[in-house]
Amino acid sequence: MSASRASRSLRAGIGSGNDGTRRHNLSTVLTTIHHHDPMSRSEVTRRTQLNRSTVGALVTELVELGLAYETPPEEQAQRGRPSPIVHPNSKVSALVVNPDVEALTLGLVGLGGVVHKRVRHALDRKPSPREAIDVTVDLVKGMGEELERDYRVIGVGLAIPGLVRNRDGLVRRAPYLDWTSEPFAEHVSRALGLPTFAGNDASVAMISESLYGAGRGVSNLVYLNGFLVGIGGGVMVAGVPLVGEDGYAAELGHTVVSEGSLRCHCGRLGCLETEVNFLRLREAMSGDPVDLYDLDSVLTTTTDRGLLLEAERQINVLAEAIANFISVFNPEVVLLGGFLGSLEAAFPDLVRRKVYESSFAPLAENVRIERATLRTPLPLLGSAELAFTPLLRDPAGVALPLAYGGPPAA
Amino acid sequence: MSASRASRSLRAGIGSGNDGTRRHNLSTVLTTIHHHDPMSRSEVTRRTQLNRSTVGALVTELVELGLAYETPPEEQAQRGRPSPIVHPNSKVSALVVNPDVEALTLGLVGLGGVVHKRVRHALDRKPSPREAIDVTVDLVKGMGEELERDYRVIGVGLAIPGLVRNRDGLVRRAPYLDWTSEPFAEHVSRALGLPTFAGNDASVAMISESLYGAGRGVSNLVYLNGFLVGIGGGVMVAGVPLVGEDGYAAELGHTVVSEGSLRCHCGRLGCLETEVNFLRLREAMSGDPVDLYDLDSVLTTTTDRGLLLEAERQINVLAEAIANFISVFNPEVVLLGGFLGSLEAAFPDLVRRKVYESSFAPLAENVRIERATLRTPLPLLGSAELAFTPLLRDPAGVALPLAYGGPPAA
DNA sequence: CTACTTTTGTGGACGGATCGAACATATACT
DNA sequence: AGTATATGTTCGATCCGTCCACAAAAGTAG
Structure with a gap:
C-alpha cells in the first residue's frame, strides 16, 4: 500500500483515524462500481489497490447496506476462479429536476447511472418557482406508487x-426564467421531503460528460454548452x-469577448x-426556423450565404473565447455541446x-477540441x-430510506 | 472523530490502510506547525481534532525525524498545565531561485517560512539558462560552507x-528571458544535486500570499501581479x-481584453x-522614469494629466479583465500585486x-478586492x-539529508 | 501558604482496519 | 484427469487512534 490520501491542498487539514480509513475505502469501492457498472470483484481489487480480503469485507458491508449486490461471474476466457460481478443497487435512486424555459424535465436515476424514468413536461411559458x-x-x-414500491430515493x-448558491441551493439569478433569489432547493426539499441539491445546468x-461521456478520464476539462438561449459553462479542475x-x-457565457456590441441581459456589452x-x-437563415437538434x-448541407457568414462570425468569436479559457485553465480537452457542438461538427x-x-501557442498545442x-x-x-x-462519500453514514415515502403529509 | 479524508473529486480514488492514516496525520501536524509557527501542542490537538495521545506520539515522531522540536511553554495567563510549543525545524530548508530579466534572486528558506538568506544578483542583460x-x-x-554546516537543504x-511544465520543470516558454523549451529544472537539479521543482513566478x-500574506484562509482566490514587464496570474481553487x-x-496576463490593439509578444492582439x-x-509620465517600487x-501625489489619464485607462481595462475572472472563478478575494497593487492603492x-x-452583478457582490x-x-x-x-505530504518517507553536501563532484 | 480547579502530558488496555499467509474453490489448459 | 492459475475465505499479526486513569503543572480563592 502506497496510497496517498493526502489532499492536494497546501493547507493543513484535520486528522483521521481508523473509521476515516473505513469510510474512505467504502466510498472508494462504491464510487468505483457506481462509475463502471459491470465490474468483477477482482477488478475492484486491482483498481482500489486494496487487499483481496479487504475488498471482500467492504463489498459484504455494501451488500448489507443494500447499496450493492453480487451476481455470478460472466463467462470468461481466463484461467483461475471466476470473480463475481459487483453491481451498485440501481434501485437506490435520485430524483432529478430541470426546470427550463420551454419545459420541465424530471427524471429518476439510479446508482450506476441508470435512467429509470424520464418525463418531459412542456410548458407554454416560463414557470414561476411556485409553478x-x-x-x-x-x-x-x-x-408515486411505483416510486414507493420499487425504488429507494x-x-x-x-x-x-x-x-445557484451551492451552499443551500438558492437560485440567485436565473435570467431566462426570470427568477431572482428564490430558495428553490429549500422549497423542493420541503415539498418532496427529500434532501435536495442544486447546480447550474x-x-x-x-459532470455528466466527465463521468459518462466524452470527458471520461479527463482531469482538466472546459465544457461549453450552447443552449437555445445562452451559453453555459462547466470546468473540471484537477478532477x-x-x-x-x-x-x-x-x-x-458571461465573459466579455473583444468584439461585443450588443447588450447582454446581465447588463454588459x-x-x-x-x-x-x-x-x-437562426435569424441569419432564410426559410423556416430550425430546431436546436436539427x-x-x-x-x-446549407448553401445559405447569410447563415454561413454568421456561422463563421460566431466561430471566430467562440474561438477567441476558447483561447482565453485555454490561457486560464490549460485544459486537456475542450468539450462543445448543444449548438456549439453542431458548429464544431x-x-x-x-x-x-x-x-x-x-491562442498563446504553447498553451494550445496539446489541447483537444471535441464535441x-x-x-x-x-x-x-x-x-x-x-x-x-x-452517499458516495460516506456509504455507511447516510440513512437510507427503505422506500420513498412520498411527500410529507399536508 | 468525524474527519473526512474523502477528496472532493467525483472520481474514485484508491484505497488506504493504516500506514496511510499515519502518513496523513503526520503530514497534517507538520503542515500545521509549518504554517503557524509558534503553536502549542494543545493548539495542534485542537486544530487537528486528534487525540492528545496521538498528537503526542506524532510530535515525538517528528522530533525523532529531526523535523520539529519542542520548547518550554510560554508564560500564559491561563489555568491548567502549560503546553509545550512545537516548532518546525527551520534548519530544514529549501533553496529558492528566481531568474528574471534584471537579476537573479537566490534564497534559503526554512520550514516555518523563515527566510534565512536572500541574495540578489544584478544582471546587465537577460541571462541564458546556462548563465x-x-x-x-x-x-x-x-x-557553501555555512550551508553544509548549519542547514539541511x-x-x-x-x-x-x-x-513551466510542472511535471518535470521544463521551461516551455519564458518570453522576457527568451527561453524556449529549456529543461532548466533538470539542469539545476544536476548542478546542485538536489530534487528541484519549478513553478510560474x-x-x-x-501561494506566498495565500500562506503568509493577504490571502490567508481564503480558499478561492484570484491573484494578479503587475511585474516590470508583463502581468502574471495565480489562482487558488478550493484551496x-x-x-x-x-x-x-x-x-x-494572456487573456484578450476587449479594447486591445497592440500586438503582444505571444502573437495576439x-x-x-x-x-x-x-x-x-511610465511612458505617460513627464519627468524622470520611476522605479516599480516608487x-x-x-x-x-501626481497631478500629471497624462499619467492620470493613462492610469484611468488601464484601470478600466483591468476592471474588465477582473470582471471576467470573477465570472469564471467566483472568487472570495481578488488580490493585486506589483504595480497593479499601486494602482489599487x-x-x-x-x-x-x-x-x-x-461585472455580472450577483457574481461581484461579495468579492473583496485587496492589495x-x-x-x-x-x-x-x-x-x-x-x-x-x-516532505509535508509524507514526513517519514522523504530521506532527509544530514547536511547539504554541496554540488556533486565534477 | 494550602486546597481546589482546570488543563495538559503520559502510558497501557482496547477496538477497529488492513494485510499477509494458508487454504479452499473454480476455471482453463494440456 | 491432472496441473497451473486466479480468486474467494478465514484467521492471526500488526498498526493506529481512542479512551481511561493518573500524574503534572499552572492559576485561583480563602
Missing part, C-alpha cells in the same frame, strides 16, 4: 439555468468541478453568449484553426450525482 | 517568469493552486498585459467601482513551498 414546484410534485405523484438533484452537464466561493463559478447565439444563427443537418477544421490562431456526446440524459446524470455525493 | 545556472551555482558555493524551488507568489494539465494554467502595463504607465508615492474607489460596473501584502519575500516563500511539498 415549477407544483409541476414537479404532480409528476412525482404521477409515478435518497435525494433530489436540481439543474438550474442560472446562478451546464456545470451539471459537464474536481469548479464551483467557486458560492457556487457561481464557470459562468463562461459583448458577452460571449450574446455574440455566439443560437437565435442569431441544426446539424442544416449546417452541413459542421466546421471542425475551421473551429480548430481559429482556436489555435487565437460532447451525451444528448437527452445530459443534465440528468450530473444532477443525480449531486444527490448521490453524500 | 542562470552558473550564477546560481556560484551563489550557492558562496554560502531538502530541495530547490524555482520561480520562473514564463510557462506569479502562481508561486500567489488548491490551479495548475492545469501541464502546469501552464492561470496565464491571466489586445492581451491584458499589453494593455495594462507598467512601461506604458510608483505608490508618485501615483498618490492610489485609486481604490475607482478600481472597485469599475470592477462592479463591469497583496508581501513584497520582497514574495516569490521566495511560495517556491520554497514547492520544494517542501513532498
Whole structure:
C-alpha cells in the first residue's frame, strides 16, 4: 500500500483515524462500481489497490447496506476462479429536476447511472418557482406508487439555468426564467421531503460528460454548452468541478469577448453568449426556423450565404473565447455541446484553426477540441450525482430510506 | 472523530490502510506547525481534532525525524498545565531561485517560512539558462560552507517568469528571458544535486500570499501581479493552486481584453498585459522614469494629466479583465500585486467601482478586492513551498539529508 | 501558604482496519 | 484427469487512534 490520501491542498487539514480509513475505502469501492457498472470483484481489487480480503469485507458491508449486490461471474476466457460481478443497487435512486424555459424535465436515476424514468413536461411559458414546484410534485405523484414500491430515493438533484448558491441551493439569478433569489432547493426539499441539491445546468452537464461521456478520464476539462438561449459553462479542475466561493463559478457565457456590441441581459456589452447565439444563427437563415437538434443537418448541407457568414462570425468569436479559457485553465480537452457542438461538427477544421490562431501557442498545442456526446440524459446524470455525493462519500453514514415515502403529509 | 479524508473529486480514488492514516496525520501536524509557527501542542490537538495521545506520539515522531522540536511553554495567563510549543525545524530548508530579466534572486528558506538568506544578483542583460545556472551555482558555493554546516537543504524551488511544465520543470516558454523549451529544472537539479521543482513566478507568489500574506484562509482566490514587464496570474481553487494539465494554467496576463490593439509578444492582439502595463504607465509620465517600487508615492501625489489619464485607462481595462475572472472563478478575494497593487492603492474607489460596473452583478457582490501584502519575500516563500511539498505530504518517507553536501563532484 | 480547579502530558488496555499467509474453490489448459 | 492459475475465505499479526486513569503543572480563592 502506497496510497496517498493526502489532499492536494497546501493547507493543513484535520486528522483521521481508523473509521476515516473505513469510510474512505467504502466510498472508494462504491464510487468505483457506481462509475463502471459491470465490474468483477477482482477488478475492484486491482483498481482500489486494496487487499483481496479487504475488498471482500467492504463489498459484504455494501451488500448489507443494500447499496450493492453480487451476481455470478460472466463467462470468461481466463484461467483461475471466476470473480463475481459487483453491481451498485440501481434501485437506490435520485430524483432529478430541470426546470427550463420551454419545459420541465424530471427524471429518476439510479446508482450506476441508470435512467429509470424520464418525463418531459412542456410548458407554454416560463414557470414561476411556485409553478415549477407544483409541476414537479404532480409528476412525482404521477409515478408515486411505483416510486414507493420499487425504488429507494435518497435525494433530489436540481439543474438550474442560472446562478445557484451551492451552499443551500438558492437560485440567485436565473435570467431566462426570470427568477431572482428564490430558495428553490429549500422549497423542493420541503415539498418532496427529500434532501435536495442544486447546480447550474451546464456545470451539471459537464459532470455528466466527465463521468459518462466524452470527458471520461479527463482531469482538466472546459465544457461549453450552447443552449437555445445562452451559453453555459462547466470546468473540471484537477478532477474536481469548479464551483467557486458560492457556487457561481464557470459562468463562461458571461465573459466579455473583444468584439461585443450588443447588450447582454446581465447588463454588459459583448458577452460571449450574446455574440455566439443560437437565435442569431437562426435569424441569419432564410426559410423556416430550425430546431436546436436539427441544426446539424442544416449546417452541413446549407448553401445559405447569410447563415454561413454568421456561422463563421460566431466561430471566430467562440474561438477567441476558447483561447482565453485555454490561457486560464490549460485544459486537456475542450468539450462543445448543444449548438456549439453542431458548429464544431459542421466546421471542425475551421473551429480548430481559429482556436489555435487565437491562442498563446504553447498553451494550445496539446489541447483537444471535441464535441460532447451525451444528448437527452445530459443534465440528468450530473444532477443525480449531486444527490448521490453524500452517499458516495460516506456509504455507511447516510440513512437510507427503505422506500420513498412520498411527500410529507399536508 | 468525524474527519473526512474523502477528496472532493467525483472520481474514485484508491484505497488506504493504516500506514496511510499515519502518513496523513503526520503530514497534517507538520503542515500545521509549518504554517503557524509558534503553536502549542494543545493548539495542534485542537486544530487537528486528534487525540492528545496521538498528537503526542506524532510530535515525538517528528522530533525523532529531526523535523520539529519542542520548547518550554510560554508564560500564559491561563489555568491548567502549560503546553509545550512545537516548532518546525527551520534548519530544514529549501533553496529558492528566481531568474528574471534584471537579476537573479537566490534564497534559503526554512520550514516555518523563515527566510534565512536572500541574495540578489544584478544582471546587465537577460541571462541564458546556462548563465542562470552558473550564477546560481556560484551563489550557492558562496554560502557553501555555512550551508553544509548549519542547514539541511531538502530541495530547490524555482520561480520562473514564463510557462513551466510542472511535471518535470521544463521551461516551455519564458518570453522576457527568451527561453524556449529549456529543461532548466533538470539542469539545476544536476548542478546542485538536489530534487528541484519549478513553478510560474506569479502562481508561486500567489501561494506566498495565500500562506503568509493577504490571502490567508481564503480558499478561492484570484491573484494578479503587475511585474516590470508583463502581468502574471495565480489562482487558488478550493484551496488548491490551479495548475492545469501541464502546469501552464492561470496565464491571466494572456487573456484578450476587449479594447486591445497592440500586438503582444505571444502573437495576439489586445492581451491584458499589453494593455495594462507598467512601461506604458511610465511612458505617460513627464519627468524622470520611476522605479516599480516608487510608483505608490508618485501615483498618490501626481497631478500629471497624462499619467492620470493613462492610469484611468488601464484601470478600466483591468476592471474588465477582473470582471471576467470573477465570472469564471467566483472568487472570495481578488488580490493585486506589483504595480497593479499601486494602482489599487492610489485609486481604490475607482478600481472597485469599475470592477462592479463591469461585472455580472450577483457574481461581484461579495468579492473583496485587496492589495497583496508581501513584497520582497514574495516569490521566495511560495517556491520554497514547492520544494517542501513532498516532505509535508509524507514526513517519514522523504530521506532527509544530514547536511547539504554541496554540488556533486565534477 | 494550602486546597481546589482546570488543563495538559503520559502510558497501557482496547477496538477497529488492513494485510499477509494458508487454504479452499473454480476455471482453463494440456 | 491432472496441473497451473486466479480468486474467494478465514484467521492471526500488526498498526493506529481512542479512551481511561493518573500524574503534572499552572492559576485561583480563602
